[in-house]
Amino acid sequence: MTDLEERTRPTRTEAVLARDAEHRSGLWDPDVVFVRGDGAVVVDAEGREYLDCMAGIAVASVGHGNARLARAIADQAERLIVCPQNLGNDTRTAFVERLFRHVPPPLNRVFLCNSGSEANEAALKWARVATGRRRFVAAKRGFSGRTLGVLPMTWEPKYREPFAPLGMEVTFVRYNDVDELRAAVDEETAAVLLEPVQGEGGIHAADPEYLRAARDITERTGAVLVFDEIQCGVGRTGTFLASEAYGVSADIVTLAKGLAGGVPIGAVLMTDAIAASMPKGGHGTTFGGNPLASAAALAVLEELDERGLMEHARAMGERLMQGIRGIGSERVREVRGRGLMIGVELKEKVAPVIAALRDAGVLTISGGATVIRFLPPLVITPAQVDEVVARVARVLAS
Numbered sequence: 171m172t173d174l175e176e177r178t179r180p181t182r183t184e185a186v187l188a189r190d191a192e193h194r195s196g197l198w199d200p201d202v203v204f205v206r207g208d209g210a211v212v213v214d215a216e217g218r219e220y221l222d223c224m225a226g227i228a229v230a231s232v233g234h235g236n237a238r239l240a241r242a243i244a245d246q247a248e249r250l251i252v253c254p255q256n257l258g259n260d261t262r263t264a265f266v267e268r269l270f271r272h273v274p275p276p277l278n279r280v281f282l283c284n285s286g287s288e289a290n291e292a293a294l295k296w297a298r299v300a301t302g303r304r305r306f307v308a309a310k311r312g313f314s315g316r317t318l319g320v321l322p323m324t325w326e327p328k329y330r331e332p333f334a335p336l337g338m339e340v341t342f343v344r345y346n347d348v349d350e351l352r353a354a355v356d357e358e359t360a361a362v363l364l365e366p367v368q369g370e371g372g373i374h375a376a377d378p379e380y381l382r383a384a385r386d387i388t389e390r391t392g393a394v395l396v397f398d399e400i401q402c403g404v405g406r407t408g409t410f411l412a413s414e415a416y417g418v419s420a421d422i423v424t425l426a427k428g429l430a431g432g433v434p435i436g437a438v439l440m441t442d443a444i445a446a447s448m449p450k451g452g453h454g455t456t457f458g459g460n461p462l463a464s465a466a467a468l469a470v471l472e473e474l475d476e477r478g479l480m481e482h483a484r485a486m487g488e489r490l491m492q493g494i495r496g497i498g499s500e501r502v503r504e505v506r507g508r509g510l511m512i513g514v515e516l517k518e519k520v521a522p523v524i525a526a527l528r529d530a531g532v533l534t535i536s537g538g539a540t541v542i543r544f545l546p547p548l549v550i551t552p553a554q555v556d557e558v559v560a561r562v563a564r565v566l567a568s
Contacts, residue, residue, distance in 0.1 A: 222547065229432055234547070239470065259464070262459050262464040271471075272410040274411075276442070277439040286426035297361035305359050307351070308364075312342075326370075366416065406428060409480060421444050486552070489555050494512075510550070515540055530561045
């Protein structure tokens, strides 16, 4: 190969992306290729390391390349991958038993599916059959998914409006506004769906009195209270359910993202009464609750318990928030969050800052136009947190 040929030969990244471009949907235009990871670090096709403060959008809860998770998946794949929920399975049963060690009553039942959108759609379906009603209330800045069945509950107009009309009556209320919530919920409301900590909406935590009021209002009107914990659940905020910190129990809680550490899964937790309202065969799924996903989720729960990752998330989250606050940058309006679900609100658009952070070797994602979300794996170390803070400081100073 000549020197010219060597200099103009496509990099591995360019070669992979060129092949990828032939068939991808066109929804995204990636410009980096990741090939492996270890804990809170991911490595691209050129061998460059990044501190991952995105975690697949709060998915890689126990880190990349987790040995227990990988072993559980491999072992289960050799034994049995497929077993629908109308048939029993030992691994699924072990996972569900472990799950309900963390989930407090009155949530006693679970429907397993494959994603957060599926879980939220199922929650709406259960709410309709349990109440016989069709109206819903959701929060402004809330995100419930992009599939047609749950898209009406997602606040951001750019997601909804191209597909209107959506065939569902939804009233959006200002988050943390008790009076507005009370005015919106009545005897025709099937359910109120709220995130205890809003994720894509900018990392806003509910006020305790807001969730308590939501519980009181739904009980008074006979509506179902649904907590969407798809992003904030499974230990990310320092407790297994983010709503635990409020002492408020919902009728339905939805989980997904970090529950299986990267393997697709969703879960609808519900009370006995809600579960019993669905007729036999009234809902179902082909892949939900499959042994492979169940084995992965069981491994995640074992990691959370045996490594103390929920306590670690609280400590590392506080360390990260205090570190970024300590930078003292005039570009930062506020640093907020719970556990390792953190939002850094700037006084400017964050897209260029997120790009600069990636150039500096830190992966993040936006939570609205002016908020950077930090959602690292729960296994991130103190040294890695401090390095993230140092790189953020350099970017904000540039």
